[in-house]
Amino acid sequence: MDIIKIYDNSDKLYYIGGVVRDKLLGVESFDIDITCIGNAIEYCAKFGKVIQENPEFGTIRVEVDGRAVDFASTRSEVYEKKGHLPVVTKIGCTLKEDVMRRDFTINALAMNVSTGEIVDYTGGLKDLKNKKLRVLHDGSFVDDPTRIIRGLKFRVRFGFELEEHTRHLQEDYLKNINYDMSYKRVKKELIETFNLNSQHAFEIFVNEGIYKLVSPAEFKLPEVNIENLIKKYPVKNIWPVYVGLLPDLSRLEFTKEERKIIEDFRSIGSVKTDFEIYKAFDGLAAESILLYGIAKNMNAAVRYLDVLCGIKISLSGNDLLKLGIEPSPKYQEIFDYILREKLKNPALTHDDEIQLAKEYFTVN
Numbered sequence: 228m229d230i231i232k233i234y235d236n237s238d239k240l241y242y243i244g245g246v247v248r249d250k251l252l253g254v255e256s257f258d259i260d261i262t263c264i265g266n267a268i269e270y271c272a273k274f275g276k277v278i279q280e281n282p283e284f285g286t287i288r289v290e291v292d293g294r295a296v297d298f299a300s301t302r303s304e305v306y307e308k309k310g311h312l313p314v315v316t317k318i319g320c321t322l323k324e325d326v327m328r329r330d331f332t333i334n335a336l337a338m339n340v341s342t343g344e345i346v347d348y349t350g351g352l353k354d355l356k357n358k359k360l361r362v363l364h365d366g367s368f369v370d371d372p373t374r375i376i377r378g379l380k381f382r383v384r385f386g387f388e389l390e391e392h393t394r395h396l397q398e399d400y401l402k403n404i405n406y407d408m409s410y411k412r413v414k415k416e417l418i419e420t421f422n423l424n425s426q427h428a429f430e431i432f433v434n435e436g437i438y439k440l441v442s443p444a445e446f447k448l449p450e451v452n453i454e455n456l457i458k459k460y461p462v463k464n465i466w467p468v469y470v471g472l473l474p475d476l477s478r479l480e481f482t483k484e485e486r487k488i489i490e491d492f493r494s495i496g497s498v499k500t501d502f503e504i505y506k507a508f509d510g511l512a513a514e515s516i517l518l519y520g521i522a523k524n525m526n527a528a529v530r531y532l533d534v535l536c537g538i539k540i541s542l543s544g545n546d547l548l549k550l551g552i553e554p555s556p557k558y559q560e561i562f563d564y565i566l567r568e569k570l571k572n573p574a575l576t577h578d579d580e581i582q583l584a585k586e587y588f589t590v591n
């Protein structure tokens with residue numbers, strides 16, 4: 228049962244977490260994690276070219292067989308500050324202790340690298356078979372609320388359900404959220420979840436109140452099917468088209484590009500005519516336009532994306548100079564006039580535009 232070619236008969240190495248889950252589900256894994264009972268940095272450097280080491284966590288990334296493999300020393304952790312990164316209490320603990328720090332039983336399976344034997348301390352195999360997500364202990368979401376979003380991601384990605392007690396624990400946590408948490412990790416999980424472009428994920432996110440982890444005020448599910456909208460109008464950044472709808476985003480740290488998407492969307496006022504739509508949307512990211520469509524006026528967004536965005540005036544400042552018109556605020560007036568005309572009649576040629584500019588200038 229080879230995932231990657233590693234020649235080792237020590238019984239120290241176990242595939243762990245997502246890679247085992249994915250192997251058993253028959254889906255491709257994004258990354259390969261191996262836990263090493265003892266010290267991974269000392270033991271695992273021999274398997275290939277070392278890419279990176281992190282002594283604080285006892286981890287080492289090695290290129291094996293052309294793939295980056297993350298080897299981690301078995302470790303136990305405690306959440307001294309709930310909602311924040313855990314503190315490592317022991318590096319080189321038992322496999323069982325290492326497994327117990329994980330999020331769901333399906334992510335707590337280990338597979339012996341040399342024999343392929345599965346080690347299942349938490350009932351992960353049964354849950355995998357029954358398509359259930361089950362946390363390992365009652366304080367799991369209190370320790371790390373990002374697990375609620377991770378749960379959502381796995382529910383959607385694999386078609387799993389929360390096991391009943393875990394669902395109650397989620398409900399309880401969402402009634403009493405501790406907002407002092409690491410939003411960097413929350414953001415990472417939101418990105419991974421909503422980049423799946425799943426309406427189903429968004430419905431769960433809203434209907435179960437998971438969004439309250441980010442934005443506490445009541446939020447209603449928009450009527451638009453965002454998944455279909457994005458399929459029709461593909462965007463570079465999918466996740467902000469979902470998460471950007473929440474009223475309070477102050478806890479998330481955005482990149483410049485993401486911030487602009489949200490700010491542009493929020494600053495668009497009401498638009499009615501083609502001219503107003505064009506002026507409001509021209510130059511904005513498609514993400515902002517979709518957000519506006521979902522939250523405020525879908526007809527305007529679709530009108531722009533289907534028709535208006537393809538219309539451009541060809542008249543330039545140079546053309547106006549050549550007509551003997553001195554540069555002044557009048558230029559903008561003329562461009563706007565030509566734009567209005569072009570939106571009414573997109574077939575206007577460059578010569579038509581020059582003719583219209585001349586006429587406009589003479590009359591005004």
Ligand code: ATP
Binds near residue numbers: 245258334373377
């Ligand atoms: P993906 O396929 O999305 O990468 P994954 O399960 O491999 O899923 P990672 O984020 O790479 O997810 O994490 C690897 C493993 O680390 C998980 O399978 C799980 O065992 C553990 N893990 C990750 N995040 C947490 C968390 N917040 N709490 C507890 N354990 C976690």
